[in-house]
Amino acid sequence: MPGPRRDTRGIVDAPGLLSRVHFRRHAPAAALAPYVEHYWLIDWDLPEPYVAQVVPHPCVNLVFQRHGQAAPYGELAGADPKLYTRKLAGTGRVCGVQFRPGGFRPFAPHAPVSRWTGQHLPHTKVLRVPPGAGTPADILRPATDRGRVAALDRFLLALNPVPDPRVTRAMALAHRIRTDRTIRRVAELAAAEGVSVRSLQRLFADYVGVSPKGVILRYRVHEALEQATVAADVDWARLAAELGYSDQAHLVRDFTATVGVSPTAYRAEVRAASVPTGRP
Numbered sequence: 001m002p003g004p005r006r007d008t009r010g011i012v013d014a015p016g017l018l019s020r021v022h023f024r025r026h027a028p029a030a031a032l033a034p035y036v037e038h039y040w041l042i043d044w045d046l047p048e049p050y051v052a053q054v055v056p057h058p059c060v061n062l063v064f065q066r067h068g069q070a071a072p073y074g075e076l077a078g079a080d081p082k083l084y085t086r087k088l089a090g091t092g093r094v095c096g097v098q099f100r101p102g103g104f105r106p107f108a109p110h111a112p113v114s115r116w117t118g119q120h121l122p123h124t125k126v127l128r129v130p131p132g133a134g135t136p137a138d139i140l141r142p143a144t145d146r147g148r149v150a151a152l153d154r155f156l157l158a159l160n161p162v163p164d165p166r167v168t169r170a171m172a173l174a175h176r177i178r179t180d181r182t183i184r185r186v187a188e189l190a191a192a193e194g195v196s197v198r199s200l201q202r203l204f205a206d207y208v209g210v211s212p213k214g215v216i217l218r219y220r221v222h223e224a225l226e227q228a229t230v231a232a233d234v235d236w237a238r239l240a241a242e243l244g245y246s247d248q249a250h251l252v253r254d255f256t257a258t259v260g261v262s263p264t265a266y267r268a269e270v271r272a273a274s275v276p277t278g279r280p
Contacts, residue, residue: 004038010055010057011055012259013269013270015270020088021043028152031157032157036097036100037099037103038098039095039148041095041148044091045090050087055258056084057218058219059104059209060116060209061097062099064095064096064123064136065140068090068092072139073136076119077120078116078209080118083259101170101178107159128159129158129159130159132158134151134154134155138151173200173212177189181242181243186211186213220243223243224251227239229267236264251263
């Protein structure tokens with residue numbers, strides 16, 4: 001399976017966020033790599049509050065965080081169909097786990113992943129954490145990235161993920177949607193895999209938490225968002241065709257519904273923003 005991504009897909013105003021926080025990704029232990037895409041670590045010390053926004057990937061995240069002097073806590077974030085917004089202020093630290101789409105189920109095999117979709121819950125409400133796995137404070141305490149990564153590894157390995165061939169199947173299908181631009185419709189994916197549309201829908205509900213159609217849409221918007229952020233010039237009609245839209249208007253509609261502004265308006269905001277210098 002591929003290792004940590006190096007793109008900024010899903011982050012709204014990536015230049016603005018990355019100029020204000022220290023953000024990095026790390027690979028998990030080898031035994032966890034089939035299920036975990038990467039760990040993501042963030043630290044910040046802000047003179048002024050900043051509102052971070054993310055168009056979430058179609059997957060589950062496990063997030064341990066500390067804000068200022070508040071007590072550390074752990075949160076299970078299900079695949080979120082909406083724009084995620086969080087105000088960052090003062091000092092803070094986050095140690096997050098981004099599971100691969102379909103990769104969370106082995107850690108909580110007692111329920112379909114769709115049960116957590118759109119929810120943010122205390123991690124102990126979802127995970128059966130054995131004694132000695134570690135607390136949020138244990139995971140956030142180390143001063144080095146290596147120490148925090150080791151703490152995350154210990155925590156997840158203590159959960160003893162349950163192998164399931166359907167997990168492998170769901171992850172492979174979600175990965176195909178992400179990387180194969182010829183997959184533009186659920187019916188096309190079903191035909192290519194020799195299964196029914198209904199069976200794909202059931203598999204994704206149980207193991208991904210987002211429908212196949214929702215996964216296709218989310219990766220389309222991610223691509224459009226990144227192009228609007230980093231490309232020197234964007235031919236929106238051409239991009240819409242490449243992403244499988246029947247016309248540019250449909251791309252604009254989906255982008256606007258997800259991000260809150262049109263692609264051209266978002267691009268203008270990014271270009272006009274005054275981005276402070278800071279650690280990338």
